[in-house]
Amino acid sequence: MSNFAIETNDLGRVYKIRGNKKEKQIRKELVALEGVNLTVERGELFGLLGPNGAGKTTLMRVLAGLLEPTAGTVTLDGKDVVGHPEQLWATLGYLPQEFGFYPHLSGEAMLLHLLRLKGVTAPVGQKQLRDELLARVNLSWAAKRKVKGYSGGMRQRLGLAQAIAGNPRLIIVDEPTSGLDPEERLRFYRLLAELAEQRTVILSTHIVEDVAVLCSRFAVIRGGKVLAVTSPSAAKQAIAGRIWEGTVTAAEAAELQRSRQVTQAILVEGRNRMRVYEPNGSPPAGFEQAAPTLEDAYLVMVRSGNGLAGGRP
Numbered sequence: 001m002s003n004f005a006i007e008t009n010d011l012g013r014v015y016k017i018r019g020n021k022k023e024k025q026i027r028k029e030l031v032a033l034e035g036v037n038l039t040v041e042r043g044e045l046f047g048l049l050g051p052n053g054a055g056k057t058t059l060m061r062v063l064a065g066l067l068e069p070t071a072g073t074v075t076l077d078g079k080d081v082v083g084h085p086e087q088l089w090a091t092l093g094y095l096p097q098e099f100g101f102y103p104h105l106s107g108e109a110m111l112l113h114l115l116r117l118k119g120v121t122a123p124v125g126q127k128q129l130r131d132e133l134l135a136r137v138n139l140s141w142a143a144k145r146k147v148k149g150y151s152g153g154m155r156q157r158l159g160l161a162q163a164i165a166g167n168p169r170l171i172i173v174d175e176p177t178s179g180l181d182p183e184e185r186l187r188f189y190r191l192l193a194e195l196a197e198q199r200t201v202i203l204s205t206h207i208v209e210d211v212a213v214l215c216s217r218f219a220v221i222r223g224g225k226v227l228a229v230t231s232p233s234a235a236k237q238a239i240a241g242r243i244w245e246g247t248v249t250a251a252e253a254a255e256l257q258r259s260r261q262v263t264q265a266i267l268v269e270g271r272n273r274m275r276v277y278e279p280n281g282s283p284p285a286g287f288e289q290a291a292p293t294l295e296d297a298y299l300v301m302v303r304s305g306n307g308l309a310g311g312r313p
């Protein structure tokens with residue numbers, strides 16, 4: 001059996017920005033992706049973590065064969081995706097960041113409509129398939145309700161239902177958890193993890209917890225570049241012994257923000273709790289060593305622009 005892997009080689013994407021529609025002249029070129037080398041193996045639940053504007057959606061669209069790169073290659077099992085995306089589409093389920101909706105349709109009517117658009121058929125018939133998909137994402141109970149009355153999590157689950165129609169081997173989901181409340185996010189995590197048991201899933205997010213909960217490997221992306229490809233445990237291990245936590249006054253907090261690499265600053269019962277990353281020097285007075293979180297590791301990577309997080313061998 002071929003090793004189902006999606007791979008990019010020196011992938012780049014430049015957007016040409018024009019002043020207005022009539023203007024032919026290109027005002028500016030925006031580098032959205034540069035030198036991206038990634039491999040996602042069969043059966044992985046792979047995360048793409050980065051801040052707003054990092055290039056996540058651009059990369060997801062290129063991986064899905066929906067947007068052509070301006071440099072480099074994408075292959076699926078060694079076969080070119082850019083020139084022949086149809087091969088990929090036959091095995092792909094895609095949930096875009098902005099999932100179009102027909103608010104006046106019921107959930108079941110909308111899903112059926114999408115199945116028809118996608119041309120997904122089933123031996124049991126499209127209506128039966130629709131019902132099975134709704135059950136799969138726990139929406140049977142709301143099948144006849146209008147989509148405009150759905151919560152964010154229900155909409156995302158409906159989006160996932162159309163993405164998994166036709167039983168794709170590869171699922172690409174672009175920021176599916178943003179806008180979900182903690183309870184809905186948990187439900188969505190379970191569903192994704194379950195789907196990933198038999199499929200390759202690539203998920204983009206700016207929420208560190210998504211990666212901590214779901215992903216065995218992830219890439220950190222910022223400014224169109226991949227800063228690191230690692231696992232949650234390796235990322236934490238890389239900064240072990242270098243995270244310090246303490247309680248400070250407001251004035252001290254402001255000073256620490258200037259002089260140290262702060263990875264967390266929160267109020268706990270009205271007092272400033274701070275965590276700082278101290279790669280080699282001494283920690284602030286009164287601070288105690290703390291176990292690193294993935295959030296610490298992510299912030300260190302994104303700020304330093306260095307995937308090694310300050311000193312992995």
Ligand SMILES: Nc1ncnc2c1ncn2[C@@H]1O[C@H](COP(=O)(O)OP(=O)(O)OP(=O)(O)O)[C@@H](O)[C@H]1O
Pocket residue numbers: 015016017030031032050051052053054055056057058059097175206
């Ligand atoms: N169609 C486009 N035309 C011009 N520039 C674009 C286009 N799409 C994206 N960009 C720019 O490319 C960069 C990467 O955008 P992208 O949407 O890929 O980031 P993102 O990581 O998905 O961000 P977010 O977290 O906000 O969804 C940004 O600077 C963005 O402004």
Ligand SMILES: [Mg+2]
Pocket residue numbers: 056057058097174175
């Ligand atoms: Mg995006």
